[in-house]
């Protein structure tokens with residue numbers, strides 16, 4: 001079947017992205033085909049397309065925060081049927097029966113090992129000239145009208161949850177909110193500091209507020225993101241361009257923050273958060289950028305001598321079909337504000353504009369693909 005898709009003819013500058021017709025495969029036995037309605041933009045898409053997450057050969061596609069409607073299912077699919085509304089996430093549902101699943105580590109489900117390599121491999125789309133497109137950043141390529149994905153990547157989306165909210169839930173929101181709930185595990189009254197107040201950082205602030213953290217300190221170099229941090233629940237905001245962040249966090253907390261979270265890629269930021277954090281505290285690293293920048297420079301034994309911990313968290317450590325229904329209920333009850341995370345809406349044809357906007361400080365942009373942008377939400381530059 002033919003459909004429209006956004007692709008990079010070759011790895012390189014993301015401004016080279018084009019929209020053209022491609023062929024999409026029939027779904028495999030354990031796969032579904034999704035008519036993509038919305039796909040939100042994640043910085044991982046940009047890192048992946050430009051090769052910062054790893055080099056690839058051939059035309060590259062991205063888009064991993066998908067919400068849409070199932071149109072076809074493979075012969076072994078049992079979870080969904082055509083017509084079901086779903087979100088599709090890089091997080092995969094575990095089998096629930098293997099040892100990793102039973103001991104709370106569904107990420108390491110043994111049934112996924114056979115399809116483990118999801119990144120930088122040929123995906124389900126082929127250019128008209130016969131070149132197979134590479135899925136650069138997850139087990140699917142969502143900047144397309146149709147895409148295939150393994151059944152384990154799906155979670156059903158309730159009828160009252162807008163597609164764009166489903167897209168944001170599929171990665172950006174869970175990466176911040178989930179990291180706070182599942183990894184930080186803040187007790188009421190404990191202090192929390194987050195470096196980076198974009199979509200992930202603000203979701204982390206929502207998680208900290210939900211957990212009863214106090215104070216909540218947002219750190220960012222962009223004044224508009226600090227304003228957003230206050231709206232989402234930060235009690236204090238710090239701009240590294242205007243103050244010594246470590247000194248200020250210590251002044252606010254007295255002993256350093258109980259919990260530190262790094263929600264943005266950047267050299268020296270993990271070191272800085274280690275210094276902002278109490279001797280008994282924990283730093284959780286969520287933001288990552290270029291592979292070559294990912295060394296925790298200047299860490300030494302004395303950083304850990306008194307028990308301080310440094311750990312990572314991918315995709316909020318969520319269990320897909322346990323946590324997404326909870327988040328949908330919280331959204332419905334207005335306990336979390338995902339609408340305010342969404343910045344601008346674009347069509348698939350405007351993908352380049354959308355990527356540029358995302359790189360210029362937008363919180364989270366939405367690409368509308370299979371349905372029109374609602375009139376009241378339309379982006380008017």
Ligand SMILES: [Zn+2]
Nearest residue numbers: 042044171172
């Ligand atoms: Zn993402």
Ligand SMILES: [Zn+2]
Nearest residue numbers: 095098101109
């Ligand atoms: Zn399992």
